Amino acid sequence: MKNPSPQVRVAHLQLLLASLDEAAPAVMGEAGAEVPPLIRERIARGHRLSWLPAEYLVELCRAAEARLGTDALEDWGAGVLKRLLRAPLFRAFYEAALWLERRNPAVLLSYSTQAWPLLYQDCGDLFVEERGERFVRLAHVPVPELLRCETTLRPLLGGINALPRECDQEARIEAEWSPDSPRFVYTVRW
Numbered sequence: 001m002k003n004p005s006p007q008v009r010v011a012h013l014q015l016l017l018a019s020l021d022e023a024a025p026a027v028m029g030e031a032g033a034e035v036p037p038l039i040r041e042r043i044a045r046g047h048r049l050s051w052l053p054a055e056y057l058v059e060l061c062r063a064a065e066a067r068l069g070t071d072a073l074e075d076w077g078a079g080v081l082k083r084l085l086r087a088p089l090f091r092a093f094y095e096a097a098l099w100l101e102r103r104n105p106a107v108l109l110s111y112s113t114q115a116w117p118l119l120y121q122d123c124g125d126l127f128v129e130e131r132g133e134r135f136v137r138l139a140h141v142p143v144p145e146l147l148r149c150e151t152t153l154r155p156l157l158g159g160i161n162a163l164p165r166e167c168d169q170e171a172r173i174e175a176e177w178s179p180d181s182p183r184f185v186y187t188v189r190w
Helices: 008-023 037-045 052-068 070-085 091-100 105-119 150-166
Strands: 007-009 051-055 125-131 135-141 170-176 184-189
Touching: 007 008, 007 052, 007 105, 008 037, 008 051, 008 091, 008 150, 037 052, 037 184, 052 070, 052 125, 052 150, 052 170, 070 184, 105 135, 105 150, 150 184
Parallel strands: none
Antiparallel strands: 007 051, 125 135, 135 184, 170 184
């Protein structure tokens, strides 16, 4: 039996594309900086609640890396997360979590695992492996081979690390990962 193909929610891809275009419009002829027209069209015309192949996510991340540089991928991911938290799909959930939990980064990070399947299908599960007073360790398994690269990892790290900032806490994130391993671990400390 063949493994299901990883997919990403169209609404998330649309946010990524809009953020990329706003952050750094493509320069014509810039190698790898343009999202292929067919992918751009399918994302733009897709129904927000539909799914598209995770290859589209990879293409967006590659274009972001070409336009912004590898070091800026985490900031791009953090910016997309901030937009995502205010999008209709997540806004009420996010505001309730902040209000009910008194801006606790551990709780917000823990809740993020429940939001994961709303954005990613067959991209592995995200769950809390350990939670302490000033840290949360998230495990991501199994990470599909397609997503086991720094280009897709950095925006995700930026998004995860931005959650404590939403609670007015500066944080740092450490990732244990390898392109050969289906298990990634993200530890966020504040």
